[in-house]
Amino acid sequence: MTNTQRGLAELLGTFWLVFGGCGSAVLAAGFPVAGIGFAGVALAFGLTVLTMAYSIGHISGCHLNPAVTIGLWAGGRFPGKDIPLYVIAQLLGAIIAAYLLYFIASGTATFPNPLPANGLAVNGYDAQSPGHYSMAAGLVIEVVLTFFFLLVIMGSTDARAPAGFAPIAIGLALTLIHLISIPVTNTSVNPARSTGPALVVGGLALQQLWLFWVAPIIGGVLGGLVYKTLGGDATVKPPVQGEAIP
Numbered sequence: 001m002t003n004t005q006r007g008l009a010e011l012l013g014t015f016w017l018v019f020g021g022c023g024s025a026v027l028a029a030g031f032p033v034a035g036i037g038f039a040g041v042a043l044a045f046g047l048t049v050l051t052m053a054y055s056i057g058h059i060s061g062c063h064l065n066p067a068v069t070i071g072l073w074a075g076g077r078f079p080g081k082d083i084p085l086y087v088i089a090q091l092l093g094a095i096i097a098a099y100l101l102y103f104i105a106s107g108t109a110t111f112p113n114p115l116p117a118n119g120l121a122v123n124g125y126d127a128q129s130p131g132h133y134s135m136a137a138g139l140v141i142e143v144v145l146t147f148f149f150l151l152v153i154m155g156s157t158d159a160r161a162p163a164g165f166a167p168i169a170i171g172l173a174l175t176l177i178h179l180i181s182i183p184v185t186n187t188s189v190n191p192a193r194s195t196g197p198a199l200v201v202g203g204l205a206l207q208q209l210w211l212f213w214v215a216p217i218i219g220g221v222l223g224g225l226v227y228k229t230l231g232g233d234a235t236v237k238p239p240v241q242g243e244a245i246p
Contacts, residue, residue, distance in 0.1 A: 026120055
């Protein structure tokens, strides 16, 4: 695959993750009345990864997440020279999705304009946290969950793991991550997912965005290094279905 093909696959895949995951939170979580709720949003994020893994995993590896890309590099699964290509493509996909979602959501008279500080499923802590959790709590949970996310990704895509099941394991892992942490930070574990909505909303969302870059990248690097230390397969292989998903 060419760099253009891989970059476009990452852009489209990250668009799908943000549009599907954040879209479920903005458009369906509270409508009607309770809507799909936290569980529905968590499942939506997992389904975006699962569907893209089978669709573009064989093209780009389907990272969809700068923390995953950097974590895979730390674990010896991804070449460092390709990190900028993937991260830029992921950010573009997330930003396009967030602005398109804003356009669609604003098509109803009940949509607030300007957006409130917690609008468009942005991530945050303190007053921006759904449960008003502290910055320290948000930092710790984002590091821990991204760490385990990388363990699942690297373990399920290891050459010794059962073939063909990685997308299911990774999609379910992302669902579980959201079930745990939506009340704490609205769940990031993905700097691109956080950046798109934050750019649209601005204000406090942008001020707190640093945490949702720092914590997931720390967790991703630690996850990659720990799996490598455990004796995981660190061979850089051609992408296969579901390999190295976000």
